Amino acid sequence: MWLTQILDRNRRWRGEETALVDGRGAVTWAELDERVHTRAGALLALGLGPGDRVLLLAPERVEVFEAYFALARIGAVAVPLDPLGPTEEAATVARHTNASAVVADLSAATWAHDLGVPLVLDLAGPWGGTPELPPYQGTWPLVRPDDPLAVMHTSATTGRARGVVWDHRSLMQVCLAWSAAAGPAEGATLVNCAPLFHSSVAMSFAYMAAGARIVLPRAAAPQPTLEAVARHRATHLWLDPESLRHLADAARAGDHDTGSLREIVYGGAPLPWEVYRAAARVFGCAFRQAYGAAEAGGHFAMLAPHEHPSADTAPEVPPVLGAGRPLPGVDVRVRRPDGSEAATGENGEICVRSDSLMRGYWGEPRATAEAMRDGWLHTGDLGRTDETGHLTLGGRQIDVITSSGRDIHPAEIERVLLSHDAVADTAVVGRRDSAHGEVPIAYVVPVTAAARPTPDELSRLLSAELAGHQPAPLITFLDSLPRNRSGKVLKTLLRTMAEEH
Structure with a gap:
């Protein structure tokens, strides 16, 4: 269907150009097409076919894209999961989806054999332990636009993760909509810092549809990312705001060539003004925000570069970066x-x-x-x-705190706290209270321990900026906020901490 049409089109038009790069090597579009063809044929020979659910448990590497394309070609359903997540969670998903197979990096996820899945395939080896098969000569299964493509699990920042079912039409719509609005230029190179098991993978497919080269850093850390940008003369970068914060700090502290960057695309969480201003000054390129949800197929709104405020201004009240249109x-x-x-x-x-x-x-x-x-x-x-x-x-909506019959929006408190020069990060949650129903608790990460603001100082700032009827939150300092691999704050854990304190 449409996903494999991306592959067919680029093989014809740009077969000898590089399609994917990771820390171990690169493949051209022609090589990628050949490898996907072989993988898909092997899957059919192993008895897999349309509608079968296949778990993907692997780090960010070229073979994960091969698996997505091969499964789409035979009409099977990819069920990507965090390879660093709990084994019990993977086993639960395997049972819930009645998975027929798991494709895993068995050198790291040896526990894949313990998931109770009938067929365990090594991501890097001949799948199923069989010798490489000759090119598949048969007819590929018929795959329709409304057939399921993947089950993408939500971030579970507020509770149990749910499996979101995408069909082929969904991914096509997301990619075409992004391309129409963002217009990825010919010859683009996107460094993808987002996990491939998350709905954010749709962004990479959108750029692949435009013929872009996708580069996967050798590790999800600032130094490897900066090295990838410099080595491959990347034009675009895709990451979450928390990763952008650390990337800007590393770029400012070292000597890195990032002059090839034309755009930094970010999403997954709101971008604080100070993080944006610091990153814009360091990288000197355009910024584009993607806002979306797994249930919407990925991104569905965009804040274009010209809609971002100038980083050279020093507003008295830091502006809020909206989600766009x-x-x-x-x-x-x-x-x-x-x-x-x-x-x-x-x-x-x-x-x-x-x-x-x-x-x-x-x-x-x-x-x-x-x-x-x-x-x-x-x-x-x-x-x-x-x-x-x-x-x-x-x-x-689930984060709204009801205190003495009034609704308190944590995002408003977080915005004001982040305007303080000594606050690097913050998150606000509610704690049950016998007198008020709930009271807000603000977890604050200072820029440095030595320059930590006092709770009274932050309380005065909140009183000056917010409506007087809102109760002042209890301020608790942390070294860092708990986040998942997509950069989202795990407020479920913070609520548990708040109840225990």
Whole structure:
């Protein structure tokens, strides 16, 4: 289907150009097509076919893309998981999806044999332990646009992860919408710092569809990323805001050639003003934000480079970097709790309608019905729009704290705390309270331990910036916030910490 059409097209048009690079080598589009052809034929010979679920447990390397393409070619369903995640979680997903096989880096994930999956294949070796098969000569299975392509699991920042079912049409819509709005230039090279088991992998496919070369750093860390940018003269970079923070610090402290960068694309979490300003000054390139959700097929809104404020200004009140405008083919509405459409500038739940929406949560019809109503995805994100359709986020609906009958939005408190020069990171959660129902707890990471602000200092700042009826949060300092590999704060863990303290 469409994913393999990307491969067919680029093999014909740019066969000898490099398609993928990782820390071990590179493959051209012609080589990638040949390897995918062999892999797909081997999968069919092993008895796999349309609709079979196949777990992917591997680090960021070329073979993961090969697996995505090969599974798509035979109509099988990829179920990517974090190879560094708990074994119990992988076993649970294997049972829940009734997986037929697992493709894993067996040199690292030796426990893949313990998942109870019938067929265990080594990502780097001849799949299934069989000798390399001759090129497949048969007819490929018929794969339709609405056939399932992948089960992408949510980040589980607020609870249990759910399996989001993408079909082939969903990925096509996301990639075409991004290309129409961002217009990746001919000859682009994207350094992908995002995990390949996450819905953010859609960004790499969008750039591959435009013929871009994808580079995977040898490790998910600032130094290897900067080395990859310099070595491959990368034009684009894709990462989360927390990674951007550390990357800018490393680039400022060392001598790195990043002059080839034209755009830094970021997403997965809001980008604090100070992180953006520091990164913009260090790299001197354009910035583009992607906002989305796994349930929406990935990204569905974009803040274009010209919509970012100048990093050279020093505003008295740091601006909020909005989520931008919907991509082509995407409708976004902000709705009140009763389902009616919110007025311009009024906060409500962000709802999305497009051909990129998920088919549902795997094996969870009730949860699917709650999220998908009348053709609209209810994201659980809060936000508002202005007269031009520009979207500004206001946090997660589940994160709203109700104290003495009033709603407190953690994102507002976090924004003010981050405006303090001595605050590097922060997250606000609610803790149960017998008198008020809930009270806010602010976890704060100082820039340095020596220059740590006092709780009274931060409380005065909040009192000056926020409505007086909001109770001041209890300030607790941490060395770092717990985050998943996609850079999102694990507020479930912070809530547990808040209850225990």
